[in-house]
Amino acid sequence: MSDEKTADVLRKLDVLKTRFREKASGDINLVTLMAQDAIAGKGSSDDLLRAYQVLHRLAGSAGTFGFRALGDEARALELILKPFSENDGEAGESVEKVKDDLHHARFIERVEGLERLLNIEETSPDTAEMSESSKVDAAGQPVVLIVEPDQAAAERLSNALAPHGFNAYPVAPKNLVSENLSRISMVLIRDNVLIAQEQIPLSSGDRPPVICIGSSDTFEDRYRLAALGVDGFVSEPIDVPALADYMERLANEKLESGSGRVMVIDDDPELLERYSLILEGGGLEVRGVSSPSDILGVLSEFRPDIILMDVQMGRFSGPTLAKMLRFDPEWVGLHIIFLSSEEDREFQFDALSQGGDDFLTKPVSDRILVQAAKVRCYRAKQLDKLASRDSLTGLLKHSLANSEVAKEHARCQRLAHHSVVAMLDLDHFKQVNDRHGHRVGDLVIKGLANLLRHRLRKTDIIGRYGGEEFIVALPDCSIEDARQSMQAVCEQMSKIAFSGAGGTFSVTLSIGIAPLDSYEKPEDAIEAADRALYVRKSAGRNGVTIVNDLDSMKQGA
Numbered sequence: 001m002s003d004e005k006t007a008d009v010l011r012k013l014d015v016l017k018t019r020f021r022e023k024a025s026g027d028i029n030l031v032t033l034m035a036q037d038a039i040a041g042k043g044s045s046d047d048l049l050r051a052y053q054v055l056h057r058l059a060g061s062a063g064t065f066g067f068r069a070l071g072d073e074a075r076a077l078e079l080i081l082k083p084f085s086e087n088d089g090e091a092g093e094s095v096e097k098v099k100d101d102l103h104h105a106r107f108i109e110r111v112e113g114l115e116r117l118l119n120i121e122e123t124s125p126d127t128a129e130m131s132e133s134s135k136v137d138a139a140g141q142p143v144v145l146i147v148e149p150d151q152a153a154a155e156r157l158s159n160a161l162a163p164h165g166f167n168a169y170p171v172a173p174k175n176l177v178s179e180n181l182s183r184i185s186m187v188l189i190r191d192n193v194l195i196a197q198e199q200i201p202l203s204s205g206d207r208p209p210v211i212c213i214g215s216s217d218t219f220e221d222r223y224r225l226a227a228l229g230v231d232g233f234v235s236e237p238i239d240v241p242a243l244a245d246y247m248e249r250l251a252n253e254k255l256e257s258g259s260g261r262v263m264v265i266d267d268d269p270e271l272l273e274r275y276s277l278i279l280e281g282g283g284l285e286v287r288g289v290s291s292p293s294d295i296l297g298v299l300s301e302f303r304p305d306i307i308l309m310d311v312q313m314g315r316f317s318g319p320t321l322a323k324m325l326r327f328d329p330e331w332v333g334l335h336i337i338f339l340s341s342e343e344d345r346e347f348q349f350d351a352l353s354q355g356g357d358d359f360l361t362k363p364v365s366d367r368i369l370v371q372a373a374k375v376r377c378y379r380a381k382q383l384d385k386l387a388s389r390d391s392l393t394g395l396l397k398h399s400l401a402n403s404e405v406a407k408e409h410a411r412c413q414r415l416a417h418h419s420v421v422a423m424l425d426l427d428h429f430k431q432v433n434d435r436h437g438h439r440v441g442d443l444v445i446k447g448l449a450n451l452l453r454h455r456l457r458k459t460d461i462i463g464r465y466g467g468e469e470f471i472v473a474l475p476d477c478s479i480e481d482a483r484q485s486m487q488a489v490c491e492q493m494s495k496i497a498f499s500g501a502g503g504t505f506s507v508t509l510s511i512g513i514a515p516l517d518s519y520e521k522p523e524d525a526i527e528a529a530d531r532a533l534y535v536r537k538s539a540g541r542n543g544v545t546i547v548n549d550l551d552s553m554k555q556g557a
C-alpha cells in the first residue's frame with residue numbers, strides 16, 4: 001500500500017478511536033447512573049438489563065480499539081450483572097439480590113473507575129502490515145528477477161521465459177539489494193550465490209517467492225537451501241516449460257494466499273468500520289453489514305469467501321443466523337467465523353454446533369485478524385477450486401465455463417455490447433503424446449493454459465473444454481480485436497520450446513471464433529466457434545478462423 005494510502009487508513013483509525021472514546025465515556029456515565037438508581041432502589045429491572053448490555057458491548061469492543069484494561073474491567077463488571085440478565089430482567093427477588101451484589105462488589109466505584117481506564121491505551125497497537133498485491137508490469141505480465149552471475153545464461157533464460165508470459169530480467173547478485181521488491185513477483189537465483197551468502201539477500205517480510213536454480217542434488221545442500229527459506233528448486237538442465245509452470249503455481253499460491261473476499265457482520269458501527277479498514281489495509285476485499293436482515297441480499301451479490309460475524313447483534317444471535325444461512329444449499333460450505341469476547345468453551349461449542357466454523361476471541365490484534373482471514377480465505381478458495389477448476393490447468397471446468405459463457409451472453413443482451421467466444425485446439429496433439437509421452441503432453445497443455453492466463457484480460461473467461469480443447473470468451477470485444485488477440489496467442493504458442501525425446505519441439509494451435517451476441521442462445525455461439533475451428537483444422541491448422549468468414553464464403557458460393 002502506498003505511504004499516502006497507509007497514512008489515510010491510520011488517520012481514519014484515529015478518528016474511529018476518538019469516536020469510540022466519546023461513546024464509551026457516555027456509556028460509562030449511563031451505567032453509573034443506572035447502577036446508582038438500582039442501589040438506591042429507584043431503578044427498574046429494565047435499567048439493569050440495559051446496563052448489562054452496555055457493559056457487554058464495551059467489553060467486546062474496548063480491546064479492539066487499544067483499551068485492553070478497560071475491556072477487561074468492563075468484562076468483570078458485566079459478569080456481576082450476568083445472573084440478572086439470565087433472569088431476563090425479572091424483577092422481585094433478583095433485583096434485591098443484585099442490589100446486594102452490587103454493593104459488595106463496589107460496583108459504583110468500579111464503574112466510575114472505567115473512565116480512568118479510558119486514558120490507558122496500549123502504546124504500540126498491533127497494526128497489520130498494509131499490503132499491495134500488484135506485481136505485474138504495464139502489460140500485466142509478472143515481473144521476475146534472475147539472479148545469475150553468468151550474464152549470458154541469464155539472458156538466455158529471460159528470452160526463453162518470455163513466450164510463457166513472464167517479464168524476466170537479469171540482475172547481478174551484488175545489485176539485488178537495491179531492487180524495488182514491491183513490484184517483483186518472483187526471484188530465480190543460482191544456488192551457489194545463496195550457498196556462498198548463507199542467506200537470501202532480500203529483506204524478509206513480504207518478500208516474493210524464491211526459486212533456486214542449480215545442480216545441488218545432495219540431501220545436505222537441499223536441506224540448507226530449504227533452511228534458508230527457498231520456496232522451490234529447479235535442477236539443471238532447465239526444462240523451461242516445466243519451470244514456467246512451477247513459477248505460475250507459486251505465483252498463484254502467493255497471490256491467492258494474500259487476497260480474498262470477507263463479509264463482516266457487526267451491529268457496532270465503529271467496530272465494523274475498524275475491522276473493514278484493517279482487513280482492506282491487509283489487501284482483502286471487504287463488505288460490511290451492520291443490519292442482520294441485509295445479510296442474504298449482500299451474500300448473493302458479494303459472494304464472500306468467508307464471513308466474520310459478531311455473536312450477538314441486538315436481538316439477533318450469530319449462531320442462529322449461521323444456522324439460517326445453511327438452509328440454502330449454496331451457503332452450506334461457506335466458512336463462518338464468530339468474533340466474540342465470550343471465552344466460555346461450552347458456549348463456543350454450542351455456537352459451532354449450530355453452523356459456525358471457528359471462533360476468534362476479542363480483542364483480536366489487527367495482525368491476527370488479517371492473517372486469520374487470509375488463511376481461511378485461501379482455504380475456502382482452494383476448496384472452491386477443487387470443485388470448479390480443472391486439476392491439471394487450474395482453468396474452469398467444462399460445465400462452469402459453459403455457465404460463465406451463458407452469463408456473458410445474458411450480459412450482452414442486457415447491455416447491448418459485443419462479446420466473442422473462441423474454441424481452441426492444439427494441433428496434432430496425439431503425436432506429441434506418442435512421441436514424447438503423456439507427461440510432456442501434460443506440460444504442453446499447461447503451457448497453453450498459462451499462456452492464456454497471462455495474455456488475456458482478467459475479465460476474460462478461460463476454460464478447459466476437454467483433453468486438448470479450450471474455450472475462451474472475451475467480453476466487450478469486437479470480432480476484429482478478438483482475431484488479433486487470438487492470432488497473437490497462436491504466434492506465442494508456436495514460439496514456446498518444449499523439451500521432449502530427442503530435443504526441443506513446438507506445438508501450434510487452431511482457433512475458431514464467433515460473435516457471442518449474434519446468436520440467440522450461447523450454445524449456438526459455441527457451436528459456431530467449433531465449426532470455425534473445424535474449418536481451420538481442415539485448412540491447415542495453426543491460426544484463426546472467424547465463423548462470419550465461413551458465412552460470407554457460403555453466400556459467395
Ligand SMILES: Nc1nc2c(ncn2[C@@H]2O[C@H](COP(=O)(O)OP(=O)(O)OP(=O)(O)O)[C@@H](O)[C@H]2O)c(=O)[nH]1
Pocket residue numbers: 392425426427428429430431433437438439440441442445466467468537541
Ligand atoms: N497428455 C495428455 N493428453 C491428452 C489429455 N487429454 C487428451 N489427450 C490426448 O489428446 C489427443 C487428442 O488427439 P486427437 O483428438 O486425435 O487430435 P490431434 O492429434 O490433436 O489432431 P488435430 O486436432 O486434428 O490437430 C489424444 O491422443 C488424447 O489422448 C491430457 O490430459 N493429457
